[in-house]
Amino acid sequence: MKTLQFLLIATFIMATTAKAQEKFGDGNVTQIGLVVNDIEKASEKWAAIIGFDEVPEPIITDEYEKAHTQFEGQPSDARAKLAFFRLENLTIELIEPVGKKSTWYEHLQKHGEGIHHIAFNVDGMEQNINRLEKNGGVLLQKGDFTGGSYSYVGLPEVGVIFELLTNTED
Secondary structure, eight states: OHHHHHHHHHHHHHHHHHSOSSOSTTSSEEEEEEEOSOHHHHHHHHHHHHTOSSOOOOEEOOOHHHHOOEETTEEOOOEEEEEEEEOSSOEEEEEEEESSSSHHHHHHHHHOSEEEEEEEEOSOHHHHHHHHHHTTOEEEEEEEETTEEEEEEEETTTTEEEEEEEEOOO
16 A cells, blocks of 8 residues: 555656646645654664664754644644655655654554655745635645744545745845
8 A cells, every 4th residue: 555655656756747837836745754753763674774874863853932833724733753864856854753742743654654744945935825726725734934934734535645845044
């Protein structure tokens, strides 16, 4: 099932970036996010598989007072441990949920470890959320981080979550 899910997402990415007349965001997938049960173990495995000499040090997301996280339209103390593998063409993000009120936790409980989202850099967060909602998308979670903001929009008709990333630094 996970292989089929990966192939569908890969096909979707190729179809939307190769011949799209109106590209979403900047036209590039910037990140693939995966939820994991144990960030340290997963980071070691990923480092070995993709040939990283060093395992990235996990970070933890900010608390509500700084991140302003909302899950299902309500303030949330959702946090996660993150590890980033920065490749030439995209970043692989590993996510270990901390707490139970988040899209990460729900996805991990429902589907197990694996692909959670594909991410795009966008200008205009609200207009891009609206665009996806007009195509059947549902805003799942959003928040801030140092230098930007994010939103997760589930697209159940195509079986994927888009993460929209904006940069607030000059």
